[in-house]
Amino acid sequence: MRLITLSRCQPGMKLGKSIYNEKGKVLLVQGTELSARLIKRLGKYHVSTIYIEDEISEGIEIIEAIPPELRFEAENTITEGFYQIAELASNKNLQTMMKSERAIRSFQKIFKDILHSLNGNHQALNLLATTKIHENYVYTHSLNVSIYACQLAIENGLPLKTIEDIGMGAMLHDLGTVFVPLEILNKPGKLTDEEYEQVQSHCELGFEMLRKIHEIPLPVAHCALQHHERMDGSGYPRGLKENEIHRYAKILSVADVFDAVTSPRAYRPSMLPHKGIELLYAGSGTLFDRKQVDLFKEGVAIYPQGLTVVLNDGRSGIVSKYNYHSVGRPVIRVIKDEGNQDVKPYEIDLSTKDYLTVEIVEADALL
Ligand SMILES: [Fe+2]
Structure with a gap:
């Protein structure tokens, strides 16, 4: 599951987490395929970010602090x-x-x-x-x-x-x-x-x-x-x-x-x-x-799980885990290499000394 801003949302994407109305009733259930009409409607309701489910983010689960x-x-x-x-x-x-x-x-x-x-x-x-x-x-x-x-x-x-x-x-x-x-x-x-x-x-x-x-x-x-x-x-x-x-x-x-x-x-x-x-x-x-x-x-999760990011060496990926005592340096699932080419996904932990020089330079990246 990954987090995107609504402006990045494309028809055909699958909703990763249900969206609720004012009374707490499910308005759009998790798994719904988003159409252009639905995306527009969410914009009218001032929804800014949503979770979607896709292959590259498989296995990244988002747990609510408060159910x-x-x-x-x-x-x-x-x-x-x-x-x-x-x-x-x-x-x-x-x-x-x-x-x-x-x-x-x-x-x-x-x-x-x-x-x-x-x-x-x-x-x-x-x-x-x-x-x-x-x-x-x-x-x-x-x-x-x-x-x-x-x-x-x-x-x-x-x-x-x-x-x-x-x-x-x-x-x-x-x-x-x-x-x-x-x-x-x-x-x-x-x-x-x-x-x-x-x-x-x-x-x-x-x-x-x-x-x-x-x-x-x-x-x-x-x-x-x-x-x-x-x-x-x-x-x-x-x-x-x-x-x-x-x-x-x-x-x-x-x-x-x-x-x-x-x-x-x-x-x-x-x-x-x-x-x-x-x-x-x-x-x-x-x-x-x-x-x-x-x-x-x-x-606070500065880079919440599921956020897509670009690193200073040009690679891009998805935040897959955060490190509680180094919240600005989470684990990244790398999806694209320095030349913006798709790679077989692998993870790097920015909080470890191997990646001290690697930094997040852009969030909500287009993958
Ligand atoms: Fe106030």
């Missing part, structure tokens, strides 16, 4: 929870309080399941493995940020209670967007000043809601308030700097930006993970905490 069933259960919990908490904020009676308490408990339960799943996953994170079509990006985004932030908290060696708080803060960080119209959140063009102000208000709105719920620790509420703050003071809402920013928010901002740029939106396709990491590095120390960017890179 699709848990992912959909988690997204449903987040969707319902957002509204229950928002309802509480506008109408604080006993019934809504009980509902929001229930919502918090289900968030805690789902987060425990995610953590369990992550702890059992000894691979770098690859969240491209489940393709889902959705209208409201916020719920998928909240879950992804929670998974990335949790992984980063683990890489930081933080105690379990702190990891749980960060995971909860990550799930709820964009809660305030329930008050921002979807047309503004999904607007393809440039936002007007007024619209931008409305988008920015989600931090304070989320914080105000969360701090009223006594089951939520205050630092968790601060995740909503501070996740758009940046190290050099260029962020919002308060323009906090360096150590004025809560350490949870420093973790969250890295996870938040990485997921935002590597997820397709209505107005732009997604970046591949290695480009997302480059973007974080461009802001390391100025926008983002340097240590968090470095640690983040260790836990």
Whole structure:
């Protein structure tokens, strides 16, 4: 199985992994032969990358960090929870309080399941493995940020209670967007000043809601308030700097930006993970905490399995395995030689000293 961007997809290719709809139901089943019409339709749904199955990638299996069933259960919990908490904020009676308490408990339960799943996953994170079509990006985004932030908290060696708080803060960080119209959140063009102000208000709105719920620790509420703050003071809402920013928010901002740029939106396709990491590095120390960017890179699949790549010696192939502690130097199944001629596939491990000078220079190569 290999990963390609939709623009590389040709009629006749066979789908490697099922594509799901908003409700978690299979929309296109694994093995479907893609027609020009289907490819066009996927483009309309803003799908940026898909997995296909072919001979040259046979035997390369992609394992989800979070099984699709848990992912959909988690997204449903987040969707319902957002509204229950928002309802509480506008109408604080006993019934809504009980509902929001229930919502918090289900968030805690789902987060425990995610953590369990992550702890059992000894691979770098690859969240491209489940393709889902959705209208409201916020719920998928909240879950992804929670998974990335949790992984980063683990890489930081933080105690379990702190990891749980960060995971909860990550799930709820964009809660305030329930008050921002979807047309503004999904607007393809440039936002007007007024619209931008409305988008920015989600931090304070989320914080105000969360701090009223006594089951939520205050630092968790601060995740909503501070996740758009940046190290050099260029962020919002308060323009906090360096150590004025809560350490949870420093973790969250890295996870938040990485997921935002590597997820397709209505107005732009997604970046591949290695480009997302480059973007974080461009802001390391100025926008983002340097240590968090470095640690983040260790836990995420920069070159996910199945990605087609070109090497600096001209050979090309497919990432067949990643090396957990050298995620930028995976195992490559070589398909073409230096002269772009097909060869009998063989594997080279870029993390070994035999291949120290070999580097990946291009991803999503045409094979
Ligand atoms: Fe946000």
